[in-house]
Amino acid sequence: MTPREELVAALRHEDWDRVEALGWRDTFALLKRGWPKRLLASDLAVYATVLGHHDPQLVHEALIGLASGGRAEWRPSAAQLATEVTARRPRVAGQRKGRPDQAPAALATVRELLSRGSAVCACAGGRQFHRDPGGVMRCAACRGIEQGQADAAAELEDEAA
Numbered sequence: 658m659t660p661r662e663e664l665v666a667a668l669r670h671e672d673w674d675r676v677e678a679l680g681w682r683d684t685f686a687l688l689k690r691g692w693p694k695r696l697l698a699s700d701l702a703v704y705a706t707v708l709g710h711h712d713p714q715l716v717h718e719a720l721i722g723l724a725s726g727g728r729a730e731w732r733p734s735a736a737q738l739a740t741e742v743t744a745r746r747p748r749v750a751g752q753r754k755g756r757p758d759q760a761p762a763a764l765a766t767v768r769e770l771l772s773r774g775s776a777v778c779a780c781a782g783g784r785q786f787h788r789d790p791g792g793v794m795r796c797a798a799c800r801g802i803e804q805g806q807a808d809a810a811a812e813l814e815d816e817a818a
């Protein structure tokens with residue numbers, strides 16, 4: 658079972674000891690009491706389903722950030738909270754080291770290709786990618802750029818902007 662599945666199951670059984678052991682007690686307590694209108698375990702299960710794969714501490718901080726920043730007059734929905742968590746997630750730039758497809762030169766090439774209209778692979782099913790000499794990951798079937806690499810390149814562009 659993944660931590661998310663465990664959390665959802667704990668709420669389904671209203672096993673609050675388990676919820677606490679998984680690290681979500683404070684976050685759920687804040688969600689329940691921070692705004693009017695009762696929140697049932699079944700409502701919290703929605704938050705668990707949407708957010709259960711994140712670090713509970715990060716979710717807790719995002720929730721406090723939304724509320725104290727005046728951006729959550731009403732209780733934030735699970736989706737709204739997920740948006741905030743994603744925006745706050747630490748950058749993973751350090752983890753890119755050692756991956757040739759994530760090297761700055763490769764990403765710069767991808768950015769260049771995308772700006773010139775190169776396609777991103779949208780093939781379904783089990784795809785195979787080959788790294789070309791420029792470090793670009795290309796689909797063996799359609800020659801399109803791998804989605805993850807295209808995303809990483811676009812993200813770098815956002816950071817530079």
Ligand SMILES: [Zn+2]
Pocket residue numbers: 778779780784796797798799800801
């Ligand atoms: Zn493809």
